[in-house]
Amino acid sequence: MSLPHAILTALLEKPSSGLELTRRFDRSIGYFWSATHQQIYRELGKLEEAGQIRALRSAEPARGGKKEYEVLPAGRAELAEWVGRSEEPKPIRDALLLRLRAAAVAGPDAVAGIEKELGRHLALHEAQLAEYLDMERRQFGPDQDSEADRLRYLVLRGGIELERFWTGWLTEALATLRTR
Amino acid sequence: MSLPHAILTALLEKPSSGLELTRRFDRSIGYFWSATHQQIYRELGKLEEAGQIRALRSAEPARGGKKEYEVLPAGRAELAEWVGRSEEPKPIRDALLLRLRAAAVAGPDAVAGIEKELGRHLALHEAQLAEYLDMERRQFGPDQDSEADRLRYLVLRGGIELERFWTGWLTEALATLRTR
DNA sequence: GGGCGTTGTGCAACTTGTTGCATAAGCGGG
DNA sequence: CCCGCTTATGCAACAAGTTGCACAACGCCC
Numbered sequence: 055m056s057l058p059h060a061i062l063t064a065l066l067e068k069p070s071s072g073l074e075l076t077r078r079f080d081r082s083i084g085y086f087w088s089a090t091h092q093q094i095y096r097e098l099g100k101l102e103e104a105g106q107i108r109a110l111r112s113a114e115p116a117r118g119g120k121k122e123y124e125v126l127p128a129g130r131a132e133l134a135e136w137v138g139r140s141e142e143p144k145p146i147r148d149a150l151l152l153r154l155r156a157a158a159v160a161g162p163d164a165v166a167g168i169e170k171e172l173g174r175h176l177a178l179h180e181a182q183l184a185e186y187l188d189m190e191r192r193q194f195g196p197d198q199d200s201e202a203d204r205l206r207y208l209v210l211r212g213g214i215e216l217e218r219f220w221t222g223w224l225t226e227a228l229a230t231l232r233t234r
Numbered sequence: 235m236s237l238p239h240a241i242l243t244a245l246l247e248k249p250s251s252g253l254e255l256t257r258r259f260d261r262s263i264g265y266f267w268s269a270t271h272q273q274i275y276r277e278l279g280k281l282e283e284a285g286q287i288r289a290l291r292s293a294e295p296a297r298g299g300k301k302e303y304e305v306l307p308a309g310r311a312e313l314a315e316w317v318g319r320s321e322e323p324k325p326i327r328d329a330l331l332l333r334l335r336a337a338a339v340a341g342p343d344a345v346a347g348i349e350k351e352l353g354r355h356l357a358l359h360e361a362q363l364a365e366y367l368d369m370e371r372r373q374f375g376p377d378q379d380s381e382a383d384r385l386r387y388l389v390l391r392g393g394i395e396l397e398r399f400w401t402g403w404l405t406e407a408l409a410t411l412r413t414r
Numbered sequence: 415g416g417g418c419g420t421t422g423t424g425c426a427a428c429t430t431g432t433t434g435c436a437t438a439a440g441c442g443g444g
Numbered sequence: 445c446c447c448g449c450t451t452a453t454g455c456a457a458c459a460a461g462t463t464g465c466a467c468a469a470c471g472c473c474c
Binding site: 071072073076091092095096099120121 | 451452453454455
């Protein structure tokens with residue numbers, strides 16, 4: 055159950071409205087924890103109910119007016135507690151690897167179709183890698199002073215290396231399939 | 235919605251009962267598509283209902299007796315169709331990366347606790363990598379004749395490289411944290 | 415033969431994530 | 445002024461995944 059903590063983190067970085075959060079989940083935070091606007095609104099409601107966040111300028115009309123949230127001390131405490139918790143790494147669930155394994159039993163005609171899919175994914179991961187490398191260049195110069203900066207850089211490094219894994223493996227897979 | 239297709243794949247590789255499937259999902263298949271016995275039983279019921287699989291020796295008493303399933307032609311067709319489908323790669327959801335990012339805003343005391351967690355994960359991923367390398371050594375000799383063997387080997391290669399990513403990144407992360 | 419652990423199947427309730435749609439304010443153009 | 449577009453919040457229904465437990469058969473062993 056990490057979504058509430060993802061939201062608390064995002065709100066601590068910068069107080070935001072629901073839609074702003076949604077946008078940020080499509081960019082930085084969402085690169086390792088995605089969420090739709092529905093999940094976010096629902097969770098914001100629960101967090102407010104639980105007294106962990108609070109709406110600013112609450113007098114706005116209920117519908118159509120933007121509502122900004124900030125984290126309360128209880129929310130910060132909950133987040134700190136969660137960060138210290140231990141959790142088993144969940145096994146991956148990857149449909150592409152599953153497809154490949156299914157292709158092995160589904161017959162040779164299935165293999166032909168999957169090659170295109172592998173190529174498509176390769177292009178997507180290459181684009182994502184390029185974007186991360188761009189972020190690395192722009193946001194993280196040679197001088198990382200603060201602890202927080204170094205942690206954020208580590209997270210980005212994770213994204214970069216993960217995309218390198220994908221591009222590398224997909225390239226290998228395509229090469230193998232083509233020499234059949 | 236990949237679980238039914240994971241089950242069809244497993245059943246094509248070898249007809250099994252619900253519990254046998256569960257065990258196999260804890261080993262090979264589950265390395266990239268995990269599932270609990272609950273999900274599997276529920277899904278087996280649906281697949282049988284849909285006429286894609288069939289129980290062997292169905293006269294067994296309803297409770298406590300094992301029920302083996304095999305794939306029917308309709309199931310094989312459905313799987314082949316699914317293999318050819320296109321699907322967007324879903325953004326990762328990784329709690330550890332999220333924790334690290336949360337630690338950056340939750341304060342320095344949170345950082346101390348996370349170091350232990352990173353070390354624990356590193357050990358787990360190293361063990362998984364060793365297991366994959368062992369499988370590689372035992373199951374895949376230098377001679378891979380059949381197309382199906384090569385595809386299965388590619389899937390294993392994916393697992394290996396993914397674990398290499400994790401061990402590499404976790405090592406880097408721990409080194410960075412320790413030189414603060 | 416009665417208790418005990420293992421194997422095996424399954425229901426029910428819950429949480430989490432997704433999809434489709436409704437509502438409303440604000441803004442700009444014809 | 446009203447039509448359509450964007451911004452913004454939200455309900456409802458559904459699908460997928462998780463957790464806790466119940467129940468039955470089998471072997472075993474004392």
